[in-house]
Amino acid sequence: MTTIGLVRHGITDWNIEQRTQGITDIPLNDLGREQARALARRLANERWDAIYASDLSRAKETADIAAQALGLDVLTDARLRERNYGEAETTTLQERIARWGADWDRLPIGLETEEEVAGRLIAFLNDVLPKHDPDAQILVFSHGALIGITLKRLIPHADTNEHLLNTSLTKLVYQEGAWECELFNCAKHLSDINQEV
DSSP states (O other), rough: EEEEEEEEEOOOOOHHHOOOOSSOOOOOOOHHHHHHHHHHHHHTTOOEEEEEOSSSSSHHHHHHHHHHHOOOOOOOOOOGGGOOOOTTTTOHHHHHHHHHHHTTTGGSSSSOOHHHHHHHHHHHHHHHGGGGTTEEEEEEOOOOOHHHHHHHHHHHTTTOOOOTTTTOOOEEEEETEEEEEEEEEOGGGGGGGOOOO
16 A cells, blocks of 8 residues: 655745736745644654656755655656646636636636646656555645646545645555545644744
8 A cells, every 4th residue: 555645835925915826936935844744843843755847946955855854855856837827827716806807717828637637646646656566655746737637537436626725635545556545634744833824
């Protein structure tokens, strides 16, 4: 039974502004780094064997902070990047509606489809699983839309509609060709600091 720990990156200024980041490389802010340190303290009490991360700095820095606590290296993979929002990147929802109308996400503005987004993470998992022991515990640091969209395909029987918190941990277990959710959107490590968006 392989365990995959999916982690959303720490908070950024654009998260606070509710501005779409997508593949735009926005760094963590100070609170995001504090969140990552809180997560690292939590993870240090658990067994993890490997860490992979998106190459976008907000996810990579979150992973680096955790990796230091765990004594592991971080391997990056561009397939773990956030959904590409095309022309909608850098905008807020209000700005998108003002520019394109309420159906902005149905227009040809370069928005990566949900099938493409989930396909990237699923392809990554299919490549990584055989490289590790069957009982490996692997952390994957990525982004909210990528994780959320993919969960709906990997575990359609589970309720995964809740907004993913910054630095939340979702644990999936893979056994005999099937995925199950062991833990969803858990951010208990943030209980003593201001948290999410």
